[in-house]
Amino acid sequence: MIIRCALINTTGPGNPLGVDLPTYAMLTDDATVRRAFVDVPSADVPADVQAFVIANPVADLTSPLPNPFPSSLARSWQDHLARRYDLGEAKWKPVVA
Amino acid sequence: MRVSSYAVARPAFYDRNAAGFISSYNSNPGPHGETTRVTVTVAAGKKHSVEVMGLQLIRDTAPSATVFSAVRAYITPSGGTSTKFVELDLFSTVVNTTNTFYVPPPITLYPADVMIYNTVDSSTGGTITYNLVYKSTIFDA
Numbered sequence: 001m002i003i004r005c006a007l008i009n010t011t012g013p014g015n016p017l018g019v020d021l022p023t024y025a026m027l028t029d030d031a032t033v034r035r036a037f038v039d040v041p042s043a044d045v046p047a048d049v050q051a052f053v054i055a056n057p058v059a060d061l062t063s064p065l066p067n068p069f070p071s072s073l074a075r076s077w078q079d080h081l082a083r084r085y086d087l088g089e090a091k092w093k094p095v096v097a
Numbered sequence: 098m099r100v101s102s103y104a105v106a107r108p109a110f111y112d113r114n115a116a117g118f119i120s121s122y123n124s125n126p127g128p129h130g131e132t133t134r135v136t137v138t139v140a141a142g143k144k145h146s147v148e149v150m151g152l153q154l155i156r157d158t159a160p161s162a163t164v165f166s167a168v169r170a171y172i173t174p175s176g177g178t179s180t181k182f183v184e185l186d187l188f189s190t191v192v193n194t195t196n197t198f199y200v201p202p203p204i205t206l207y208p209a210d211v212m213i214y215n216t217v218d219s220s221t222g223g224t225i226t227y228n229l230v231y232k233s234t235i236f237d238a
Contacts, residue, residue: 010133013171013179016215018133025120026134039120043140085209086141 001042001050002027004058004065006097007034021094022085030061035097037061046080049073053096069096110146113237118145122214125157125226131169131217135229138211145210145233150200152214153228154187160223163190167217168227170200175209187225208238 007029010018017031019038029036042050052073056066078090085091107113122134139145152168170183185196206212214229 012133012136012213012215013173013181014131014169014215014217016131016133016217017129018136022136022138022211023120024136026122026124026132028124029126029132031129031132041118084140085138087209 001045001053002037002039003045003053003096004035004037004061006095007031007036019094020092022081022092028061033062035061044081044084046076049077049080049096056096065096110144110236111234115234115236117232118235119230119232121231122216122227122229125224126216126218127224128160128218128220128222129216131215133213133215134227135214135231136211137206137213137231137233139206139208140235141208142238143208143235144238145206145235146202147200147204147206147212147231147233148202149230149232150183150202150204150212151198151228151230152183152185152200153195153197153226154185155226155228156187156189156192156194157224157226158222159190159192160220162221163188163223164219166220166225168229169215169217171211171213171215172206173211173213175207179211179213190220190223206233 005019024038027037081092082090166187168185171179173179
């Protein structure tokens with residue numbers, strides 16, 4: 001599913017800008033506002049985060065989210081990724097932005 | 098009397114709960130710092146049989162000055178160090194100059210292995226189209 005996420009300085013090779021997700025394809029980004037639309041496998045997104053994204057649609061990179069992304073959902077997403085990738089800890093901390 | 102073994106070979110990978118997976122980046126941004134456009138991490142209990150890894154740069158509009166632009170592909174094996182296994186560079190200011198590379202299969206990625214495509218463009222002005230694609234079959238490890 002397509003989600004607008006926060007663009008961060010990652011620790012990957014080359015220390016690039018990127019989204020803190022294990023698997024994604026970028027559609028478009030804006031380094032100034034630090035946001036990107038990314039295509040994320042639905043299996044990587046828990047149902048509660050999917051519901052938030054659907055309930056808070058955004059059409060561009062600059063408009064604010066209709067509602068702030070709750071920290072409880074951020075934690076839910078981290079835990080989901082840790083389980084799916086069998087890490088036992090939250091390595092990725094993606095944020096809907 | 099017929100004697101046979103109970104040992105049965107595992108099914109081929111494409112018969113082990115297999116599913117196709119494709120990820121791509123097709124856009125023409127202006128100059129930018131190094132940015133991760135596509136990343137793939139292999140989930141627990143799965144493997145990827147990689148069928149296509151394609152990278153292409155096409156100069157769309159001329160910059161006023163160019164340093165270089167590049168696509169870099171990295172693979173990080175689980176617990177290992179990131180290795181840049183392909184870098185395509187474009188130094189030309191000439192519109193429609195192209196650089197294309199397809200990584201020959203087969204490549205198998207194992208649980209927690211990571212594949213990354215980064216792009217960078219240090220030119221002044223101008224745009225470049227990047228066509229990056231990754232296609233694999235995901236199957237039970």
